[in-house]
Amino acid sequence: MSCIASLTAVEKSFGTVRAVDGxxxxxxxxxxxxxxxxxxxxxxxxxxxxxxxLAPDRGEAALFGxxxxxxxxxGRVGAMLQDGGMLxxxxxxxxxxxxxxxxxxxxxxxxxxxLAQLRGLERRRTDRLSGGQAQxxxxxxxxxxxxxxxxxxxxxxxxxxxxRRSFWDAxxxxxxxxxxxxxxxxxxxxxxxxxxxxxxxGGGRVVADGPxxxxxxxxxxxxxxxxxxxLEPAQLACLPGVTSVSTHGARAELRTTDSDAxxxxxxxxxxxxxxxxxxGAALEDAFLALVAA
Amino acid sequence: MTAxxxxxxxxxxxxxxxxxxxxxxxxxxxxxxxxxxxxAADRAEGLDPHVEIMVAMAAFxxxxxxxxxxxxxxxxxxxxxxxxxxxxxxxxxxxALLARVGAAMVVTLPAVCLTFVAAxxxxxxxxxxxxxxxxxxxxxxxxAPFAALGLVIGNLADGDSAMxxxxxxxxxxxxxxxxxxxxxxxxxxxxxxxxxxxxxxxAELAWRVAAGHAPPLAAVGVLAAWSGVLALGAVGLARRFAx
Numbered sequence: 038m039s040c041i042a043s044l045t046a047v048e049k050s051f052g053t054v055r056a057v058d059g060x061x062x063x064x065x066x067x068x069x070x071x072x073x074x075x076x077x078x079x080x081x082x083x084x085x086x087x088x089x090x091l092a093p094d095r096g097e098a099a100l101f102g103x104x105x106x107x108x109x110x111x112g113r114v115g116a117m118l119q120d121g122g123m124l125x126x127x128x129x130x131x132x133x134x135x136x137x138x139x140x141x142x143x144x145x146x147x148x149x150x151x152l153a154q155l156r157g158l159e160r161r162r163t164d165r166l167s168g169g170q171a172q173x174x175x176x177x178x179x180x181x182x183x184x185x186x187x188x189x190x191x192x193x194x195x196x197x198x199x200x201r202r203s204f205w206d207a208x209x210x211x212x213x214x215x216x217x218x219x220x221x222x223x224x225x226x227x228x229x230x231x232x233x234x235x236x237x238x239g240g241g242r243v244v245a246d247g248p249x250x251x252x253x254x255x256x257x258x259x260x261x262x263x264x265x266x267x268l269e270p271a272q273l274a275c276l277p278g279v280t281s282v283s284t285h286g287a288r289a290e291l292r293t294t295d296s297d298a299x300x301x302x303x304x305x306x307x308x309x310x311x312x313x314x315x316x317g318a319a320l321e322d323a324f325l326a327l328v329a330a
Numbered sequence: 331m332t333a334x335x336x337x338x339x340x341x342x343x344x345x346x347x348x349x350x351x352x353x354x355x356x357x358x359x360x361x362x363x364x365x366x367x368x369x370a371a372d373r374a375e376g377l378d379p380h381v382e383i384m385v386a387m388a389a390f391x392x393x394x395x396x397x398x399x400x401x402x403x404x405x406x407x408x409x410x411x412x413x414x415x416x417x418x419x420x421x422x423x424x425x426a427l428l429a430r431v432g433a434a435m436v437v438t439l440p441a442v443c444l445t446f447v448a449a450x451x452x453x454x455x456x457x458x459x460x461x462x463x464x465x466x467x468x469x470x471x472x473x474a475p476f477a478a479l480g481l482v483i484g485n486l487a488d489g490d491s492a493m494x495x496x497x498x499x500x501x502x503x504x505x506x507x508x509x510x511x512x513x514x515x516x517x518x519x520x521x522x523x524x525x526x527x528x529x530x531x532x533a534e535l536a537w538r539v540a541a542g543h544a545p546p547l548a549a550v551g552v553l554a555a556w557s558g559v560l561a562l563g564a565v566g567l568a569r570r571f572a573x
Contacts, residue, residue, distance in 0.1 A: 109419075112420040122415060125341075125406065125410065125412075127341050127344075
């Protein structure tokens with residue numbers, strides 16, 4: 038089976054709201070896929086469908102070529118949900134120990150604690166963890182079973198910068214051991230930095246699907262920022278390669294598919310141009326352009 | 331599944347408020363009622379009043395332990411999102427339910443046993459040795475309808491209102507079921523109501539054992555009927571919320 042997880046033309050409505058509208062998505066073995074989209078794009082619904090927590094109105098959700106619930110009950114999937122909570126009144130170590138015993142080939146509690154940066158908190162009660170610590174415990178719960186597929190819904194919400202960095206290190210390590218990872222995020226730089234492939238969704242549909250670099254290329258590869266004495270946006274937009282122009286006071290921001298040609302034309306037309314910066318477009322730019330399109 | 335049952339048990343036994351309520355109260359109520367009403371000559375079931383009240387309070391404690399361990403806790407787990415998270419583990423929904431109910435029924439033991447200990451130690455109650463373990467078992471197994479009722483409440487209510495709903499159900503069933511005052515002193519209409527209630531029938535199981543008899547089939551039938559109806563209700567509600 039070459040496909041670990043797939044959604045095929047799935048649709049799901051809640052009342053009159055169509056949360057997922059003909060979404061098709063696949064995760065290959067060992068792949069890290071980012072599900073990227075604004076709030077309300079259908080990310081959480083798509084993940085719930087994939088895990089069998091929701092049944093699609095139309096289309097098919099499959100894990101390892103079979104019904105999602107089969108894969109879940111065999112312990113082949115580890116997941117954390119945005120609205121998933123923790124059992125209260127038990128210690129971190131006890132909870133992980135009990136969960137561990139449910140899986141056929143789990144990792145040790147110690148390893149899960151290390152991966153999720155929970156060292157020293159094993160004896161802490163789950164209801165006395167901070168927001169970031171609770172989030173890390175959810176990560177440990179998703180990893181403890183040594184699953185073949187790891188599904189994470191907005192995993193780094195409530196994590197500080199340091200926790201986020203070590204979290205992504207742990208996830209990359211899991212992927213390099215051959216596990217597949219699907220995560221949703223609105224931290225666009227995370228999708229860019231971590232994923233092999235980015236699936237952008239908006240309005241319950243796939244808007245773009247490809248490597249982060251390709252996603253960026255589809256909407257202009259570079260951003261040129263420049264300060265000009267006289268801003269003439271209409272003329273700037275006519276420069277070679279420029280796809281869009283935005284202005285902030287005396288400063289213009291040009292998105293371009295060919296920054297070299299744009300710069301040559303810019304300097305000959307506006308010799309007094311200063312403070313020129315050329316940067317690769319952040320995924321956020323790609324994302325906003327795609328969703329607006 | 332065993333590990334998860336252990337986890338649920340730990341959680342219940344670490345909850346001091348819960349233990350104080352479900353263990354402390356029946357023992358205290360026993361000592362109070364037994365002291366105040368213990369000299370009344372004519373009590374229910376042809377038993378010594380100290381024994382009759384002991385069994386009533388043990389039943390009161392057992393049903394409270396099970397109700398409090400199922401209803402509010404299930405509601406909390408649903409509200410916190412743990413119920414959803416648990417559906418992503420290999421633990422099946424029926425196994426999770428069994429662990430929850432099993433743990434709840436096990437925590438009836440301290441309530442029942444400590445009430446018995448208080449009766450023996452403070453009020454000098456004596457019964458044939460075989461009756462004690464049989465009473466413990468029938469009081470444990472007989473709490474099944476209360477576990478099912480707790481699951482109904484836990485599926486209906488959110489974390490805050492579940493405690494209130496459970497407490498109301500607990501006290502109403504105890505009072506109307508004749509655990510606080512024996513059905514015998516109640517008007518005929520209320521006595522008829524009491525006999526339809528699982529609280530009364532739960533106590534009846536152990537009253538009959540204390541009197542040296544087998545638990546009556548009618549009581550078993552009423553408890554089984556309540557268990558069945560409430561369990562179907564709980565499953566129906568759980569299905570509705572799962573989709």
